[in-house]
Amino acid sequence: MKKRALFLLGLLCLCLCVIWPGQAQNTTSAVVPSPAATGKITGQLLDSLTGKPIEYATVALLPKGLVKAQDGTLTNAQGQFSFNNVPYGQYTLSFSFIGYDTKQSNLVEVSAQNPVVTAPTMRLATSSTKLKEVTVTSLRPTITYEADKMVVSVEGTALAAGRTAFDVLSRAPGVFVDPEGNIQLNGRGGITVMLNGKLTYMSAIDLRNMLESMSAENIKNIEIMTNPSAKFDAEGSSGILNINLKKNEIRGINGSVQAGVNTNFKQVGGNVGGSIYHRAGNWNSFLITDLPRRVNNREGVFTRVFDSKDGLVFIDQDTKGQSKNLGPPNFRVGTDYSLTDQHSVGTVISFNRNTAWSDFLSDSYYGTTAGQPSSLVDADNYTTNTFTNFNTNVHYTGKLDTVGTTLSADLDFVKIANYGASNFYNYTTYYTAGKAPEQDFLYTNTENGFNIYSAKVDYAQNLFGKSKLELGVKASRVESDNDSKFYFNNTGLVLDKNRTNHFIYDENIYAAYANWNSTLSPRYILQLGLRAEGTQSRGESLTTKQVTNREYLNFFPSFFLQQKLSENYHVNYSYTRRIQRPNYGNLNPFIIYRDPFTVTQGNPGLRPQFTHALSVTQRFFKDYSLVFNYQYMQDVMSELPILDVEKALTIYTTGNVDDSYNFSFVGIAPFQISKKWDTNNTLTVAYNEFRITALGERQINAQVLYAFQTTHNILLPSDFKLEINGTARGPGASGLYKVGAMWWVHLGLRKSFLNKKLDLTVNLNDVFRSYRLRFDTRIGNNVNDFDQYLYMQNLGFSLRYNFSRGAKFDPKKRNNNLEELNRT
Numbered sequence: 001m002k003k004r005a006l007f008l009l010g011l012l013c014l015c016l017c018v019i020w021p022g023q024a025q026n027t028t029s030a031v032v033p034s035p036a037a038t039g040k041i042t043g044q045l046l047d048s049l050t051g052k053p054i055e056y057a058t059v060a061l062l063p064k065g066l067v068k069a070q071d072g073t074l075t076n077a078q079g080q081f082s083f084n085n086v087p088y089g090q091y092t093l094s095f096s097f098i099g100y101d102t103k104q105s106n107l108v109e110v111s112a113q114n115p116v117v118t119a120p121t122m123r124l125a126t127s128s129t130k131l132k133e134v135t136v137t138s139l140r141p142t143i144t145y146e147a148d149k150m151v152v153s154v155e156g157t158a159l160a161a162g163r164t165a166f167d168v169l170s171r172a173p174g175v176f177v178d179p180e181g182n183i184q185l186n187g188r189g190g191i192t193v194m195l196n197g198k199l200t201y202m203s204a205i206d207l208r209n210m211l212e213s214m215s216a217e218n219i220k221n222i223e224i225m226t227n228p229s230a231k232f233d234a235e236g237s238s239g240i241l242n243i244n245l246k247k248n249e250i251r252g253i254n255g256s257v258q259a260g261v262n263t264n265f266k267q268v269g270g271n272v273g274g275s276i277y278h279r280a281g282n283w284n285s286f287l288i289t290d291l292p293r294r295v296n297n298r299e300g301v302f303t304r305v306f307d308s309k310d311g312l313v314f315i316d317q318d319t320k321g322q323s324k325n326l327g328p329p330n331f332r333v334g335t336d337y338s339l340t341d342q343h344s345v346g347t348v349i350s351f352n353r354n355t356a357w358s359d360f361l362s363d364s365y366y367g368t369t370a371g372q373p374s375s376l377v378d379a380d381n382y383t384t385n386t387f388t389n390f391n392t393n394v395h396y397t398g399k400l401d402t403v404g405t406t407l408s409a410d411l412d413f414v415k416i417a418n419y420g421a422s423n424f425y426n427y428t429t430y431y432t433a434g435k436a437p438e439q440d441f442l443y444t445n446t447e448n449g450f451n452i453y454s455a456k457v458d459y460a461q462n463l464f465g466k467s468k469l470e471l472g473v474k475a476s477r478v479e480s481d482n483d484s485k486f487y488f489n490n491t492g493l494v495l496d497k498n499r500t501n502h503f504i505y506d507e508n509i510y511a512a513y514a515n516w517n518s519t520l521s522p523r524y525i526l527q528l529g530l531r532a533e534g535t536q537s538r539g540e541s542l543t544t545k546q547v548t549n550r551e552y553l554n555f556f557p558s559f560f561l562q563q564k565l566s567e568n569y570h571v572n573y574s575y576t577r578r579i580q581r582p583n584y585g586n587l588n589p590f591i592i593y594r595d596p597f598t599v600t601q602g603n604p605g606l607r608p609q610f611t612h613a614l615s616v617t618q619r620f621f622k623d624y625s626l627v628f629n630y631q632y633m634q635d636v637m638s639e640l641p642i643l644d645v646e647k648a649l650t651i652y653t654t655g656n657v658d659d660s661y662n663f664s665f666v667g668i669a670p671f672q673i674s675k676k677w678d679t680n681n682t683l684t685v686a687y688n689e690f691r692i693t694a695l696g697e698r699q700i701n702a703q704v705l706y707a708f709q710t711t712h713n714i715l716l717p718s719d720f721k722l723e724i725n726g727t728a729r730g731p732g733a734s735g736l737y738k739v740g741a742m743w744w745v746h747l748g749l750r751k752s753f754l755n756k757k758l759d760l761t762v763n764l765n766d767v768f769r770s771y772r773l774r775f776d777t778r779i780g781n782n783v784n785d786f787d788q789y790l791y792m793q794n795l796g797f798s799l800r801y802n803f804s805r806g807a808k809f810d811p812k813k814r815n816n817n818l819e820e821l822n823r824t
Contacts, residue, residue, distance in 0.1 A: 039115035041108060042082040042402050045075050045095055048123035053079025053341070057097035057124070064090040064107060078341060080402045084465035086110050093119060100124040118402075143173070143625070143668065149225040150617075150625075154216060165219055165243060166211035167748075167763075171711055171725055172222050173668050173682040175241070178773070185226065185238050186629055186664045186684055189734070190580050190609075192236030195243050198393070211243075218275065220246045226629060227558065227576040227613050230513040230529025231458070231470055234556040237580040237611040237633060251279050254804035262763075262796030267295035267322065273329075284346075285335035292354070294325035300788035304597070306645040307781035313648045315597055316365045316373070319788075323358035330354075342399040352389040359383070362595055366648070378427040379595035385420035385446075404462040414452040421445050423489070426596055441489040442496075442593060448482035450584065467518035473511065480505040484590045501590040502542040503602075510534045515558075527560040533579070539587050539604050546589070548604045554579060572617040580637060582606040586654040600652045607656050610634045624669050631662040636690065638735030643782050650784065657735060658691040676715035683708050688733045697780060703733035723748040740774025744792065759800045766792040 041061070045054045059081045060069040070091075075081045093105040103124055108117050144151045152172055170177040176184040183191040193207060223242040225232070232240060255276035262269050273290035302317035330353065336346035360381045365373035394411045424442040456474035463469055486499035515529040532555050539548040558576040565571065588602040614630045635656045642651040664686035672678050689702040712724040725746040732739035746765045752758065771792040776785040 037088050037112060038085045039088065039110035039117065040082065040084050041086055041091065041093075041110060041117045041119060042080070043093070043119035044121050044402070045079045045081065046121060046123050048125045053077065054097055054100070054124060055079065057095060057100075060094040060096075061086070062092045062094060064092065069094070078399065078402075082403055088112065088115075093122070095122055095124055097124060100126055143623070143670075149223045149228070152222045152224065154219045154221055165216050168216040168219060169211060169222065169241065169243065171709070172224060172241070173680075173709070174224070174666050174684055176707070176727075176729070183241065185224070185241070186627075186666055186686060190237030190611075192233070192240045193243070194240060196245055197242055218245050220244045226627075227560075227574040227615050228578075229527065229560065229576075230515045230531040230556065230558045231472065233474075233511070234531055234533055234554070234577070234579045235581060237578050237609055238631070239578075239613075252805050253278050254802075256800055256802045258798060258800035260796060260798035262794055264295060264297055264791040264794050266297040266791055267324065269293045269295035269324070282338040283335060284338075285333075287331065287333045289329050289331040290327075291329045292325070292327050294354075295323070296325075297322045297791040298788055299791075300786060302787075303783065303785040304648075304650065305781065305783035306643060306648050308645045308648075311368055312370075312781065313645070314365075314367050314370050314373075315648060317362050317595075317597075319360065319362040321358065321360040323356055325354050325356045327352070327354035343397070345394075345396050347395070348391075348393045350389070350391045353387065355384070355386045357382075357384050360594070364595060364597055366597075374431055376429045376431070377596055378429070380425045380427075381422060381594065382425075383420060383422040385418060388415075388417045390415045404460070404468070406460045407458070409457045410455070412452070412454040414450070416450040416452075418446070418448050420447075422593075424593060424595075439490075440596075443487040443489040443493060444485065444593065445487075446482075446484045448480070448484075448585075451479040453477045467516065470513075470515040470517075472513050474509075475511075476509045478505070478507040478584070480584050482585075482588050482590065484588075486591070486593070497543075499591045499593070500543060501588070503539065503588040503590060504542060505537070505539045505584055505587060507535065507537040507584075509536075523564045525560075525562040527558075529558040531556040531558070535581070535608075541589055541604070544589070546604065548587075552608075554610075568621045570619040572615075572619075574613075574615045574617075576613050578611040578613060580609040580611070582608065582637065582654070586637075597648055598650050598652070603653050603655055606637065606654060607635050609637045609656070625667070627664075627666040627668075629662070629664045629666070631660075633660040633662070636660040636735075638690065638692075640692075640736060641777060641784050643779065643784075645782065658693070660691070661687075661689045663687045677712065678714075679710060679712045681708070681710045686732075690733060690735055692736055699736065699779065701733045701736060701738070703731055703738065705732040706730040719752065721750045723750075736777040736779070737775045738777065740772070740776075740787075742770070742772060742774070744768070744771040754801075757802050759798075759802075761796075761798045761800075763794070763796045763798075765794045765796075769793050 043059075045057050045059070046052065047054055053075070055075055055077050057075045057079070059073050059075060061071040061073075061083050062068070063070055071083055071086075073081050073083065088110050090107045090109045092107060094102065095104070096102040101124065103122065105119060105122060108119050110117055144153070150173070154168055166177075169175060169183075174186045178184075182189060183193065185191050221244050223244065224239070225242065226239040228236075228240045253276065255274060257274035259272040260270050269292075271290055271292040273288070273292075275286065275288040277284075277286045279285070297320075299320040300317075302315075302319065304315040304317075306313040306315075330351060332348070332350040334346060334348035336344050338344045360383075362377075362379045364377040364379065366375045366377065367373035391414045392412070396407075396409045398407045399405070400407055422444045424444075426440040426442070428438040428440075430437065454474065454476040456472060458470065458472040460468060460470045480503075482501075482503040482505075484501055484503075486496045488494040488496055511531060511533040513529060513531040515527065517525070517527040519525050532553065534553040535550065537548075537550045540546070556577045556579070559574065561573045563571045563573070582603075586602050586606055587604050589604050590602055592600040594600065610633070612632045616628045618626045620626075636659065637654055638657050640653055640655045640657070642653060643649075644651065664684060666685075667683045668681070669683075670678070670680045684705070684707040686705040686707075687702070688705065689700065692699045692701065707727070707729040709727050710725070712722075714722040714724075716722055723746075725748075726744070728741075728743040730741050744765075745767045746763070747767060748761065748763045750759060750761045753760070769789070771790070773788045773790065774786065776783070
């Protein structure tokens, strides 16, 4: 907050230097140089005592003999500044910044013989008069817009206080996260998630676990990119969510320790962990660790009707399940070393391992007459799985000159391993007289892993003062080995060759992009980009000898235009083309057994999905916005229930359906009800349409989705802070499924102690137990209905202590992204 305040103060000083002198009478008779020929002035500003760069200082350009500034600017993170298109002549530079004495330079001259002038390095001395730091706490996040994204500022808001990163992400405008961690944006799935511009290398549920262990107070902002620029990987049909963590601004040591406990009223979970940051000399390092215990419960009712040649078959299932997930201390550690003020290298290593124990119990009633079953199958499934994720990144960041030319490079290696085993115990009871009970025991052993290699280089250069060119290349390789064995276990382990499969998958992706951004005028900013991605893949089942080779090259253009019609009305236009490649596991033809009536199977013939996305964003009075999105999707990937009506078997797979359309309107409206009561509201209206051929019939699944999110932050007496978050969603559509309406209310209460170093937070989620998942599909007379409650009602307590010992410094920025691992 201090840094932001200094920036605003610096900007205010700049405006005063440029505008205010113009109101005074100029008594000097000097002549302004002719603008017929121009040059450039650059330089740097340092602290006279420490020698460190001074950021956000005001630099005014004054023609010789004049007191009115001809131009002005602010210094960057390295204390550098530049003036472009400066008419030939002699000038004085005036430097000012809060807490420092104002200083002027000697005359510098721009001429035909010397059109580019580097002014002598200036040093400012601290003023004898000190200003007290003002801390401003906002109740709600501030939302700003750039050409290709919406930025939700979280740092310093009440929303972040005492919350987790998952809490903040799930409350972002237009974002919906289901209990399994799958994310939707504006009513559509296919979201790519990044952390500090770098993909998180985790499945949906593992990503959720990581975000739940991360304090929201470490988050600076969340970037929502429905139409990302060509600089980003084209993967992700509905866009990118990028969580930017706060930079370490303390020289010395700072961090936090925390512990929490929660219950869903069936099991008790919790976690302990902490973070520590250290900067000394040219080193800047951090360590984040977490020891979790995650718990989940579920119960549901499934109803199925099969229209077989002999008549209807009815299956009614009552299910319940529970799981617990335990991990050793997971960690993320990194360090950066500044070679010089302009060049740095570093590395980040993360390790995540957890073991999950889960059981899923179901009673399935089978019969040819509704409500009159002829048999009962009691299926008890018990699974143990250990997941390991090791990820390392090496990076370089360099500033090649004083006018904004940068070069960065990243090398990534990721290794993922999964080891699992499941026991299936099926007990069948017949209600027909004289038919004896039966039992069938099965066992599976699964082992799969991924190695991911990636390298990329990015280059950026400012052109002609108001334009920027970005270029980059990337290459990645994925190696996947999946060995799944299935056994009959009635009289001992006997391999079932029909349900055993060893699948190998390799993939190479080569990419290059060019991105150009230019300020055409004070009213227009234009950005154009083009990205090319070539994909080569080979999938081979060693068991069936089936081989699937793919090779394709695709181009992904992007267009962004910002238009400022007035101070209170801005419009952004954007278009991008995106791709969503199949999840690696979805390409594996292995059959995953659930019960005698339900299996899941991969699809090696699955094709990538392509999306054309158009967006128009209108902003009113800076705080209010109305967004129109249109998406046209080709070869849409969706979960499909394939019905074997003769065996009364449902095979769930991922397949390509026909083209799909999506229209959505999103309105964002923050309001301040009172000085101590602030609210942010998001209304989404979306139309989804899917066209599918199933069982020889043409199906059109269309639905208008209404969703409303509201978050209230209230300051109570004795410095208590209350948050109320409510969401209501109407019926929706996804592939063949109709999705039922749902709603929920979450509450949170926070209190700080010890001069705000110790935070106690109490959360109660899903207050009314209303967060239920309902899906159904109809194909002719065939029916699949699901109604599940995943015990989202949860009471939690957390305690966090923040410590700090050091002084402020100005950190460097870096950005990296990698998309391959989201598809594991």
